[in-house]
Amino acid sequence: xxxxxxSMTAAxxxxxxxxxxxxxxAVNEASAFHKDTVEAVIESATVxxxxxxxxxxxxxxxxxxxxxxxxxxxxxxxxAKSMQExxxxxxxxxxSAMGSYLAELNKTTELFSGLVKDGAKPxxxxxxxxxxxxxxxx
Numbered sequence: 001x002x003x004x005x006x007s008m009t010a011a012x013x014x015x016x017x018x019x020x021x022x023x024x025x026a027v028n029e030a031s032a033f034h035k036d037t038v039e040a041v042i043e044s045a046t047v048x049x050x051x052x053x054x055x056x057x058x059x060x061x062x063x064x065x066x067x068x069x070x071x072x073x074x075x076x077x078x079x080a081k082s083m084q085e086x087x088x089x090x091x092x093x094x095x096s097a098m099g100s101y102l103a104e105l106n107k108t109t110e111l112f113s114g115l116v117k118d119g120a121k122p123x124x125x126x127x128x129x130x131x132x133x134x135x136x137x138x
Contacts, residue, residue, distance in 0.1 A: 033133070066101075069096065
């Protein structure tokens, strides 16, 4: 009877130890997984922040250039000697301003497109990892 109790106790202890080790392993894996997810969110936010900074710098530079060109056109208009010259200056300025605006619009669109793609990349990687983990749990 004493041997039965000892063997039952040993078996219970062994089962408890195995269960505890499995639980600890699962907790460590979950912790590592969540750590990687937090790092991906931080990386995404960093990339997005830098991209928005670039967009803002670009917009400020465009605004400054557009204002300088407008001031130059205004000065040229004020020194025009004839109506013909005024129409030519205004026409050239309008063509130039429209061309600059469209080029800036394309540049900004490309910046935002890259920003979204690059900012989402770390998160997409984590979503793929979640899908893979869910698939492996089946």
